[in-house]
Amino acid sequence: MWKAFSAPRCARSCAATFSRPLKLLGYHSQIIHNNWKLYAENVRDSYHATLLHTFYTTFKINRLDMDGGIRITDAAQPWHHLSFAKRATLDAAEEYKAAEVHSASYETRLNGPELLEAWNEFDDGITHSIQALFPTLAIQFTLNSLAVRWFTPRGVDKTELFWMYIGYEDDDEAEERMRIMQSNLTGAAGLVSLEDGCINEFVQRGTKGSGQSASAFMEMGGKTVESSEASRATEVAIRGFWKGYREIMGFA
Amino acid sequence: MTTKTAAKRDVPVLDPDLRARVADFLADYAHAIDDDRLEEWPGYFTADALYHITTRESDAAGLPIGIMHCRGRGMLEDRIKALRTANIFEPHSYCHILGATRLVDQGASVLSARTNFTVTRTMQDGGTDALRHRQISRRDRGRRRELGAPFAAGGAGVSAD
Ligand SMILES: [Fe+2]
Numbered sequence: 001m002w003k004a005f006s007a008p009r010c011a012r013s014c015a016a017t018f019s020r021p022l023k024l025l026g027y028h029s030q031i032i033h034n035n036w037k038l039y040a041e042n043v044r045d046s047y048h049a050t051l052l053h054t055f056y057t058t059f060k061i062n063r064l065d066m067d068g069g070i071r072i073t074d075a076a077q078p079w080h081h082l083s084f085a086k087r088a089t090l091d092a093a094e095e096y097k098a099a100e101v102h103s104a105s106y107e108t109r110l111n112g113p114e115l116l117e118a119w120n121e122f123d124d125g126i127t128h129s130i131q132a133l134f135p136t137l138a139i140q141f142t143l144n145s146l147a148v149r150w151f152t153p154r155g156v157d158k159t160e161l162f163w164m165y166i167g168y169e170d171d172d173e174a175e176e177r178m179r180i181m182q183s184n185l186t187g188a189a190g191l192v193s194l195e196d197g198c199i200n201e202f203v204q205r206g207t208k209g210s211g212q213s214a215s216a217f218m219e220m221g222g223k224t225v226e227s228s229e230a231s232r233a234t235e236v237a238i239r240g241f242w243k244g245y246r247e248i249m250g251f252a
Numbered sequence: 253m254t255t256k257t258a259a260k261r262d263v264p265v266l267d268p269d270l271r272a273r274v275a276d277f278l279a280d281y282a283h284a285i286d287d288d289r290l291e292e293w294p295g296y297f298t299a300d301a302l303y304h305i306t307t308r309e310s311d312a313a314g315l316p317i318g319i320m321h322c323r324g325r326g327m328l329e330d331r332i333k334a335l336r337t338a339n340i341f342e343p344h345s346y347c348h349i350l351g352a353t354r355l356v357d358q359g360a361s362v363l364s365a366r367t368n369f370t371v372t373r374t375m376q377d378g379g380t381d382a383l384r385h386r387q388i389s390r391r392d393r394g395r396r397r398e399l400g401a402p403f404a405a406g407g408a409g410v411s412a413d
Pocket of ligand 1: 048
């Protein structure tokens with residue numbers, strides 16, 4: 001059932017994620033005070049991760065100056081996408097600049113550095129990936145933390161966001177411990193994700209405006225939905241979502 | 253899990269002085285958070301503390317990932333550092349209302365304390381949410397474990413903060 005649904009929509013790396021027996025490590029949900037479509041945009045917006053999530057940039061987990069891209073994973077219905085980044089590619093660039101600036105790495109100043117202990121799980125060098133499946137599902141790998149995220153509307157300006165953390169049955173003790181530690185990055189109290197709930201609420205208030213009849217309009221560049229293999233500085237994934245939404249709702 | 257161990261060797265501590273000292277400790281802890289003296293918070297833990305916040309369901313199922321999991325005081329200090337210098341969030345304040353503390357002697361220098369609490373969170377616009385928690389602290393040669401179990405309707409009720 002999962003395979004029939006996901007196979008044509010997922011990137012191959014996503015299919016590989018579910019090719020071994022899984023182990024449930026935990027789950028919870030949180031209420032966020034914004035319309036569900038704002039969270040759908042949040043999942044697909046590749047700019048904000050490095051602008052908003054200081055923890056990602058500071059600790060070099062996910063930055064736009066790493067090699068990465070957006071892959072539209074279903075050509076027939078370009079509503080689904082994979083966003084990916086390769087952490088090691090930034091390290092190389094850093095070494096190049098090390099002599100001039102920022103010699104001190106903030107990472108060494110983490111008082112509990114085991115939070116970010118990780119191992120290279122895949123040989124393609126991808127260390128951060130989010131496979132978004134239209135409309136409300138995302139499968140993410142951050143370092144070694146595998147999580148499935150989905151959300152459901154609870155009102156016009158209220159959304160319930162669910163987090164499920166997964167490992168593999170054949171994980172050894174050290175691997176499971178690293179997945180548990182890294183889960184602190186995401187979820188309701190995640191060092192990174194806690195900001196999404198807040199910022200979406202700000203956008204909700206700003207979009208709604210001060211009056212009942214007020215509305216906001218913001219046009220982004222570009223019109224097409226196609227893969228951007230070399231850069232995540234693009235809105236293709238967001239346009240892909242709205243393309244799907246408009247087609248289904250008959251607005252197209 | 254702490255709760256299961258406690259069920260096996262549930263010997264309440266009746267010494268009123270000891271109980272008062274633990275209750276004071278927990279009150280000081282809560283007031284440090286309510287008064288935004290967050291830099292003091294890691295000091296309530298030993299260097300090898302385990303700090304674990306989870307949900308009722310995950311705790312019952314014995315799942316290792318809850319909502320927050322810190323091993324060692326260093327990770328608690330990092331939380332405060334991130335909160336103060338890195339994280340973006342809407343300013344808010346907390347008020348903890350603590351219930352009575354019940355102490356259980358688990359032998360081998362292990363003392364387990366349970367204090368239920370309600371915490372209100374007041375946002376910038378004055379809006380206030382109430383979250384209810386059960387807290388279990390366990391002192392094992394000074395180690396401390398905390399178990400918060402939010403139980404709002406629908407399994408939700410934890411807000412990002
Ligand atoms: Fe985000």
